Amino acid sequence: MRNEAKLLLSLGSFFGLMVAVYWFWSHENAGSVMMFCGMLLCFLPGSYYYFWSRRMKPRAEDDPNATQASGAGIVGTFPGTSIWPFTLGMGAFFVVLALVFGIWLLIPGLGLAFWAIIGGTAEGRRGGPH
Amino acid sequence: MTDVLDPPSVAERHEHHEEHGPTGILKWLTSTDHKVIGMSYTVTSIVMLVIGGAFAELIRAQLTTPNNNLVSLAQYNELFTMHGSVMIYLFMGPFAFGALANVIVPIQIGAPDMAFPRLNALSYWLYLTGAITMLSGFFVAGGAANFGWVAYAPLSNSVNTPGAGADLWIGGLLLTGFSAIFTGVNITATIFYLRAPGMTMFRMPIFTWNMLITAILILLAFPVLTAGLIMLYCDRHFGTHIFSVAGGGVPVLWQNIFWFWGHPEVYILALPVFGMVTEIIAVFSRKPVFGYKGMIFATITIGALSLGVWAHHMFTTGTVLLPFFSIMSLLIAVPTGIKMFNWIGTMWRGEVWFSTAMLMALGFLFTFLIGGLTGIYLASPPLDFFTHDTYFVVAHFHSVVMALMMGGMGALYYWGPKMTGYLLNEKIGKAQFWLLFIGTQVFTFPMYLLGLKGMPRRIGIYPNHPAWQNLNDWATVGAIMIGLSSVCFLVNIMYSWKKYPAGDNPWDGHTLEWFTTSPPPHHNFYRLPQIRSERPTWDYNHPGHSAAAHGHAGEVLIEKEPVS
Numbered sequence: 001m002r003n004e005a006k007l008l009l010s011l012g013s014f015f016g017l018m019v020a021v022y023w024f025w026s027h028e029n030a031g032s033v034m035m036f037c038g039m040l041l042c043f044l045p046g047s048y049y050y051f052w053s054r055r056m057k058p059r060a061e062d063d064p065n066a067t068q069a070s071g072a073g074i075v076g077t078f079p080g081t082s083i084w085p086f087t088l089g090m091g092a093f094f095v096v097l098a099l100v101f102g103i104w105l106l107i108p109g110l111g112l113a114f115w116a117i118i119g120g121t122a123e124g125r126r127g128g129p130h
Numbered sequence: 131m132t133d134v135l136d137p138p139s140v141a142e143r144h145e146h147h148e149e150h151g152p153t154g155i156l157k158w159l160t161s162t163d164h165k166v167i168g169m170s171y172t173v174t175s176i177v178m179l180v181i182g183g184a185f186a187e188l189i190r191a192q193l194t195t196p197n198n199n200l201v202s203l204a205q206y207n208e209l210f211t212m213h214g215s216v217m218i219y220l221f222m223g224p225f226a227f228g229a230l231a232n233v234i235v236p237i238q239i240g241a242p243d244m245a246f247p248r249l250n251a252l253s254y255w256l257y258l259t260g261a262i263t264m265l266s267g268f269f270v271a272g273g274a275a276n277f278g279w280v281a282y283a284p285l286s287n288s289v290n291t292p293g294a295g296a297d298l299w300i301g302g303l304l305l306t307g308f309s310a311i312f313t314g315v316n317i318t319a320t321i322f323y324l325r326a327p328g329m330t331m332f333r334m335p336i337f338t339w340n341m342l343i344t345a346i347l348i349l350l351a352f353p354v355l356t357a358g359l360i361m362l363y364c365d366r367h368f369g370t371h372i373f374s375v376a377g378g379g380v381p382v383l384w385q386n387i388f389w390f391w392g393h394p395e396v397y398i399l400a401l402p403v404f405g406m407v408t409e410i411i412a413v414f415s416r417k418p419v420f421g422y423k424g425m426i427f428a429t430i431t432i433g434a435l436s437l438g439v440w441a442h443h444m445f446t447t448g449t450v451l452l453p454f455f456s457i458m459s460l461l462i463a464v465p466t467g468i469k470m471f472n473w474i475g476t477m478w479r480g481e482v483w484f485s486t487a488m489l490m491a492l493g494f495l496f497t498f499l500i501g502g503l504t505g506i507y508l509a510s511p512p513l514d515f516f517t518h519d520t521y522f523v524v525a526h527f528h529s530v531v532m533a534l535m536m537g538g539m540g541a542l543y544y545w546g547p548k549m550t551g552y553l554l555n556e557k558i559g560k561a562q563f564w565l566l567f568i569g570t571q572v573f574t575f576p577m578y579l580l581g582l583k584g585m586p587r588r589i590g591i592y593p594n595h596p597a598w599q600n601l602n603d604w605a606t607v608g609a610i611m612i613g614l615s616s617v618c619f620l621v622n623i624m625y626s627w628k629k630y631p632a633g634d635n636p637w638d639g640h641t642l643e644w645f646t647t648s649p650p651p652h653h654n655f656y657r658l659p660q661i662r663s664e665r666p667t668w669d670y671n672h673p674g675h676s677a678a679a680h681g682h683a684g685e686v687l688i689e690k691e692p693v694s
Contacts, residue, residue, distance in 0.1 A: 003330070003331040003332070004322050004331065007331075007430070008346075010430075011346065011430070011433070011434055014434045015434070015437060015438075018437070018438045018458075021454070022438065022451070022454060025451060025454055026450075026451040026454065028450075028451065030383055030386045030387065030390075031386055031390065031440070031441065034354055034386075034387075034390045035437060035438065038350045038437055041349060041350055042346075042350075049322075060327035060328070061325035061326065061327055061328070061329050061330065062330055062331075063327070063328065063330070064328065064330050064333075064662075065328070066327035066328040066661075067327065067328070067660060068326070068327055068328075068657075068658050068659075068660060070327050071326060071327035075241075075242055075324070076242075076245075076324070078162070078242055078243045078247050078653065079162050079247055079248060080151055080162065080163070080652075081151045081152065081157075081160040081161055081162060082160060082162050082247075082248050082251065083159065083160045084248065085162070085248050085249070085250075085251035085252040085254075085255055086159050086160065086251070086255055088252055088255070089251075089252055089254075089255025089256055089258075089259055090255070090259070092255075092256060092259065092305060092308070093255075093259035093262075093263070093305065096259075096260075096263055096301035096302075096304055096305055097263070097301065099297060099300075099301050099363065100294050100297040100298055100301055101294070120248065
């Protein structure tokens with residue numbers, strides 16, 4: 001966890017340094033705002049990882065001498081198959097087509113998207129498609 | 131379904147849930163297995179390569195003679211726009227971070243799947259529908275988008291570019307943009323949370339490291355593009371004036387937003403290929419990666435600097451801080467140079483096996499060096515003012531992207547056996563390499579000269595000037611050779627179809643993907659080796675030469691080729 005935090009925090013610090021130099025040199029708004037937001041985007045997860053890296057024991061994947069047995073147990077939930085990503089993708093497709101060909105396409109687009117969101121959430125709560 | 135990994139070092143062949151799921155088209159529609167999604171990405175992106183390549187051949191055919199009228203000027207605008215868009219948005223990016231990263235990254239770190247399998251599937255569907263949306267512009271009145279792949283304001287507003295084609299371009303890019311963002315989230319979470327025990331950050335293969343930095347860059351860059359596209363759409367349809375002078379907006383703001391995405395995007399395309407090439411060179415030189423940590427820090431540095439160089443595409447607008455962007459751009463040459471030396475250092479005193487994958491990697495080194503060095507020229511404002519919007523720039527980035535394509539092809543030869551279980555034919559592969567390599571140089575060198583002679587980009591006809599025509603004809607010859615190399619690749623796939631079984635580890639590989647079967651089982655591993663260095667599979671297969679030998683060329687066991 002600590003190396004992940006260090007990576008993001010050091011990237012964020014570098015962007016912070018860069019935006020400081022850039023802003024005081026150029027006084028240009030758009031690029032400064034974008035770089036500043038880039039810095040925040042690194043600090044947000046980076047400080048979260050840093051917070052936890054100080055409060056938890058190193059995980060098996062952070063331990064250079066870990067044996068495979070130390071990682072045994074439930075790794076996570078990995079649904080085997082699911083139709084909902086496809087449904088949601090088609091919904092997004094129709095929503096984007098509505099931007100071009102007419103607002104009526106929002107009806108199938110948003111319909112498919114909501115159906116997929118509800119279906120996918122329900123599937124996740126059941127713990128899988130089966 | 132909850133997946134339990136038994137202590138894999140103990141369990142020999144643990145009864146795993148094999149997939150009982152659907153087959154055929156239903157499998158393609160519903161699978162959330164990262165390998166199936168990765169294969170879908172691979173096939174789709176290669177289809178996009180063929181489409182984009184066909185546009186390129188048409189462009190080169192149009193330019194063989196001055197004042198040619200093979201295609202109309204309006205069609206020519208659509209062709210170069212869609213050639214750039216298809217190659218950048220729909221082929222190279224999804225190929226790099228969708229296709230190969232999706233299949234290889236989880237296996238390299240010993241994970242059973244991506245962190246968010248259903249989000250991963252959604253990424254693919256957004257990519258496919260985005261590609262269909264963008265390309266369907268050819269079938270609407272007014273044709274496809276024709277404002278160049280950069281869509282500069284005010285050319286891209288509703289007065290200068292009316293019609294559905296441009297909107298379809300924006301819509302397609304919104305979809306593929308979200309697909310990229312989701313993939314970025316997925317890769318980052320997978321690498322941070324699903325590594326196998328003992329796989330510390332500084333034991334991850336270089337490819338995985340590069341994909342991590344790529345994923346972070348995706349998260350930094352793509353939302354900016356998406357926001358810019360929404361603004362552009364509002365300008366076109368809702369009467370806002372964000373990019374139009376008439377309403378008090380700033381056209382150059384579009385360029386700032388676009389290139390704030392666009393330059394990191396270059397590294398989003400390049401870093402994965404750097405990683406692929408690193409893996410290929412190390413394995414086929416039979417040595418560990420030279421300067422492993424230096425490689426990682428070079429990658430991080432490239433990623434960090436890439437956020438501060440966008441305006442070197444805008445030197446001639448007169449609105450940017452020239453020294454800042456020139457310095458930052460020139461600085462990128464330093465980590466890239468470190469990588470170049472490390473690649474050479476990896477080969478140094480190794481027993482180099484010139485397989486197709488290795489040849490492709492070497493072709494990458496050569497071509498990328500040319501593209502990189504001309505990039506250094508362009509980072510210097512005085513030179514950039516002279517060559518801006520000429521064929522010199524076109525030649526520069528085609529050297530770069532053709533190098534990336536060679537690296538990507540090498541990766542297909544290297545990892546293809548892992549993904550499918552079957553090797554490709556080496557003879558056809560070598561023919562493909564030489565056509566691609568020589569074709570690329572024949573294609574780009576005349577364009578450098580054309581640029582220095584002043585030929586502008588994006589012109590469908592040019593005045594009758596013998597020097598220009600000769601050089602253009604050579605470039606067309608090169609383009610035809612590149613086209614033939616792609617034909618070789620497709621022929622090779624058909625010729626080698628299920629002909630040469632690969633086995634689990636055909637190259638005596640270093641990293642975890644070569645420890646499992648080819649293709650890997652559902653959830654990837656029956657068992658895992660102890661991970662004590664950055665190349666666990668090699669350690670397992672060569673117990674006498676443990677981690678102590680790493681980084682020292684003289685101590686490395688040199689073996690004969692395990693298969694021919």
